[in-house]
Amino acid sequence: MADFREKVRELIRLLPEVERREGEPMCGHTSFRIGGRAALMLLPRSAEELERSFACCRKLGVAPLIIGNGTNLLVEEGELELAVIKTHGGLEGVRLLNGTEIEAESGALLARIAVFAMEHSLTGLEFAHGIPGSVGGAAVMNAGAYGGEMKDVIVRTLALDEQGREFTLTGAEHDFSYRHSAFTGGDVVLKTVIRLEKGDGAAIRGRMEELMAKRRASQPLNYPSAGSTFKRPAGGYAAALIDEAGLKGYRVGGAMVSEKHAGFVINAGGATFDDVLAVMEHVRETVFRRSGIELEPEVRIIRGRS
Numbered sequence: 001m002a003d004f005r006e007k008v009r010e011l012i013r014l015l016p017e018v019e020r021r022e023g024e025p026m027c028g029h030t031s032f033r034i035g036g037r038a039a040l041m042l043l044p045r046s047a048e049e050l051e052r053s054f055a056c057c058r059k060l061g062v063a064p065l066i067i068g069n070g071t072n073l074l075v076e077e078g079e080l081e082l083a084v085i086k087t088h089g090g091l092e093g094v095r096l097l098n099g100t101e102i103e104a105e106s107g108a109l110l111a112r113i114a115v116f117a118m119e120h121s122l123t124g125l126e127f128a129h130g131i132p133g134s135v136g137g138a139a140v141m142n143a144g145a146y147g148g149e150m151k152d153v154i155v156r157t158l159a160l161d162e163q164g165r166e167f168t169l170t171g172a173e174h175d176f177s178y179r180h181s182a183f184t185g186g187d188v189v190l191k192t193v194i195r196l197e198k199g200d201g202a203a204i205r206g207r208m209e210e211l212m213a214k215r216r217a218s219q220p221l222n223y224p225s226a227g228s229t230f231k232r233p234a235g236g237y238a239a240a241l242i243d244e245a246g247l248k249g250y251r252v253g254g255a256m257v258s259e260k261h262a263g264f265v266i267n268a269g270g271a272t273f274d275d276v277l278a279v280m281e282h283v284r285e286t287v288f289r290r291s292g293i294e295l296e297p298e299v300r301i302i303r304g305r306s
């Protein structure tokens with residue numbers, strides 16, 4: 001930790017212009033409301049600041065954790081040897097490139113981009129309106145809902161590779177498949193271009209409201225969570241398998257399989273990282289014993305204790 005603290009001090013010295021927080025509680029930056037204190041959080045306000053932050057981390061041999069809106073993360077507690085770079089809050093530009101294309105910086109929320117699309121009578125992004133993440137996180141995860149995926153709308157993405165070099169992916173180069181993209185853990189998405197179609201503003205609004213109502217009716221949105229805890233396995237649905245195994249309401253400490261939607265592990269009050277992991281492990285074992293199907297986590301598990 002001493003060595004890491006020195007690196008953090010050096011990062012602060014090298015990046016005086018970048019807004020930062022030291023010892024920042026990650027529970028305030030994750031939808032699960034769980035997570036200990038990151039040694040350093042950088043909050044760049046432009047692509048240049050993000051690139052410089054990333055370059056300085058690299059120079060010091062620190063692999064930063066890039067986060068968007070923290071809605072797919074389960075973060076360990078305690079004092080964490082983490083240098084976090086958060087895109088949501090600072091990198092939020094959204095603009096119309098031409099009649100049907102929208103360019104968005106990585107920290108812009110999908111909800112905001114979907115509303116922007118609606119205001120410009122562009123259809124195709126309605127599915128994403130209720131997904132609470134940033135477009136950078138959604139590109140990396142190939143987020144999707146109600147029959148739509150980022151794969152259907154993203155046409156071009158500018159990113160940095162692990163060495164800090166810019167590269168652009170277009171179309172099939174994104175290699176999108178279910179909750180997968182070509183971006184590796186070390187890449188940083190800077191901005192992305194979404195292509196939509198001309199539509200009718202009122203119909204787009206109607207579809208967004210309809211999908212939001214479906215979400216409210218089926219998902220435990222009044223509790224902190226990271227959405228679906230497990231990926232959809234081949235040959236089944238995680239929620240159905242968990243429900244059939246009688247696990248709704250299964251609880252360890254403050255973490256619980258939602259009674260409303262078995263696919264969600266929720267923070268029912270005061271849940272710890274270990275509580276959530278214990279619930280996930282029990283769910284995995286029980287479902288595997290009953291069905292022979294291995295559930296794989298969709299949430300990204302972040303550890304950072306030295």
Ligand SMILES: Cc1cc2nc3c(=O)[nH]c(=O)nc-3n(C[C@H](O)[C@H](O)[C@H](O)COP(=O)(O)OP(=O)(O)OC[C@H]3O[C@@H](n4cnc5c(N)ncnc54)[C@H](O)[C@@H]3O)c2cc1C
Pocket residue numbers: 031065066067068069070071072073087106107130131132133134135136137138139140141142143144145187188189190221225226227228300
């Ligand atoms: C109530 C609820 C409902 C949800 N519903 C859905 C749903 O319907 N469909 C769905 O797919 N997901 C859903 N999610 C999960 C989540 O919103 C998505 O996975 C979303 O895309 C994550 O975006 P984020 O900005 O929050 O990413 P984060 O949680 O901040 O990060 C997720 C991953 O992406 C990486 N990452 C983030 N930004 C960047 C970047 N700029 N460059 C490189 N890597 C980056 C992170 O390192 C991490 O590995 C839901 C979550 C909640 C809490």
